[in-house]
Amino acid sequence: MTERSWSMSAWAIAGIVALPLITVAVLGVSGDDDGLWTHLASTVLGTYARNSVLLALGVGIGTSVLGISTAWLVATCTFPGRRLFALALLLPMAMPTYLMAYAYTDLLQPGAPLHTALRELGVTLPPIRSLGGAIVTLSFVLYPYVFLLARAAFAEQSAEAIEASRTLGVSPFATWRRVALPLARPGIVAGLALVMMETLAEYGAVEHFAVDTFTTGIYRAWTALGSPHAAAQLACVLLAVVLALLVGERLGRGRARYSASARRRRPLERWQLTGARAWGATLACSAPVVFGFLVPTIALARLAWQAGVPRRGDELPRLAGTTIGLALGSALLIVALGMVVVFARRLRPTRAIAVAARLAGSGYAVPGSVIAVGTLIAIGWIDDALGTFVGGTALVLVLAYCARFLTVALEALDAGLTKVGIRLDDAARTLGAGPGRVLRDVHAPLLRGSLATAALLVFVDVMKELPATLIVRPFGFDTLAVHVHTYASDERLAQAALPALLIVAIGLAPVALLSRAVDRSTS
């Protein structure tokens, strides 16, 4: 394939994947909304905007603190349990945000045993169903994105840069702040971008926590007010915010370029922490695992135990099969598509390709329900035009997932590819290798870790995905997440606890693999 055809492929992928978003945009600017926009703007829009911004900022700060600090400790220090934490700190990834919300409200809301017990001791907890509650719980499940990418970035840093800084008389903390942190910036920002987008698109948890954001507003406008137009208008505002954030990040990097030399550098030697510092590190790494994974898992297990065999329990193996199959198929496809886009951009780093990649990637911040509506409408048009019935097949679901999760693959692959010196490509090309061969023989082996990371991240995301699956799945095509939500939304959480635990259990395998993939690519 020539460079040109790579670009064409990237554009084709971006076009298909952006289809649902474009549909939403068209819907937002056209058609009659029957005065609803004026109504929303004069009543609830301000609340939506304030809550969405505060939530994204709060979770951004929360995940940065948790993710960067633990990543630094695990990547550059030695303390009791360090190797275990390299894996354990990823565990919250297997915990969907909505399960976090269910589990913590069940524990901490007024009338819950823990709440009552604490109150008898004279401790009154702030209300869990609040913006604060949402920020804290979301931070505890979403920080692994920052941790994962920051850890890889820290681990890949060479000793020379750090030592040079120390030799010049800079204190350890200032070295960290002025050398290590800026060098790790692409990784951290990629992680943070995923977190912020995930937060802006968050539906299940914020809805449960009674926080009105753009996502809940979109859902409300569309379902309760029955206006897809008003929903699309709100979605367009959200989309604009996300694009501004992404562009801002690119501009913020300015003209800095991160391209490592191909020469194998001397890796950083780990600092040996001792005494109180060592145990302090252990404690700091334990907290996110305890609150982001152990507590909700135990809470769900307790519920499941009390409930006994749940309704339709015999269907769980089939539901698990569907969930895994769907997640696996989508992950492979999305990573393949992502690789094409990332590689095309590297071959020809033109503005047009960059725009295509951005377009293809912006779906992550859009609520799954919006993607679902966009997908359904777009597919409906296609079906009408061609007389097909794609609308009733699993293909719609796969398209929706592509639209929603391509960014995850793009960010992970991009962060990996940035680390591969451009000189390697130049050398290979000079030696006569075509683009395809560079990808296969140079990038693929070097990017093994990133490819695995991308695939596993997408797998976990698809497996947990709820709103889009809920809306576009074909007849009888239930996933575990759908099953859980059906009961949880009917205030029968106990019935949902066992399938919820199954989601977490299925998520554990890819998370463990993810940890190994990162270990291998950084050691």
Place this chain on the structure above:
Amino acid sequence: MQTRLAVLALALTLGSCQQDATPDETITLNVYSARHYDVDQQLYDGFEEATGISVALIEGKDDALLARLESEGERSPCDVFITVDAARLWLAEDAGHFQPTSSAALEERVPAHLRHPDGLWFGLSTRARCIAYSKERVDESELSSYEDLADPRWRERVLIRSSSNVYNQSLVGSLIEAHGVDATEAWARGLVANFARAPQGGDTDQIRAIAAGEGDVAVVNSYYYARLLKSDKPEDKAVVAAVGLFFPNQADRGAHVNVSGAGVATHAPHPDAARQFIEYLTSDEAQKLFAQGNNEFPVVDTVATDPVLAPWADAKRDTTTNVAAFGKQTRAALELMDRAGWR
């Protein structure tokens, strides 16, 4: 090679996800249902036994099922759509998802105020929106009506869930039917001023919050209370011991009643079988199961009410307001609640 492997893997995994195809020789009725209770399967089995027609079911959230119907359009395989709440039935009706069905059996069995005037849908069970109250801090004689909850003496004592919730939309819709938009908005402002906390959680959470002392009265659906009454868990028993249930507006139109209902889908491949199915759901044995599934009241009054609801079986329920009428007020209700600051 790797690409080909990936494609193959994708094809295999997607292929393995396909569900069993149903045989063509017998009719299979496709039901979209927003209900999901243990007894539902018994109902479908019972129908198959009686008619030989098997039922393929897709259970899901009402909103999701509506979106599906919308997107599937003429190609929809849906025969019967079952959902809860007049507001949602109205949304489906307004979007043109139901076709009129005329059935002497249904018209005879389902009271007129619980079905659509043109036979677009039929109520199958009812629930009342009640006032739950703290037995300790409220005397039942202090309670009278929904309207009264806006009175200043309830300041910081009222618990209720969000205006995004369809039950509240229907309740406010019924108040609009009774008093008009302006009076209802004034009422909503008074109610909002009486909130004990920002609306949050579901109806069960409101009942638990009364027991926990967060507020004194709450507006909840009858079956949530009934569910707690049936529970064996000690903490649930403690909750119902502390909380009472009151059917309001006994002196005038009666407690606000809502339905779960079913209609024949506009593009139903098997409209006759669909009608038969809904008729079957109004038969005595089906009514009993259908209502029991969610501790609701049967629509057919000859069918006995679940013992758990017996204490309220004779409470006056609003039979004058047609359920179809307040469903139509959903949007007005929502806008009014937005203006009143009811989140």
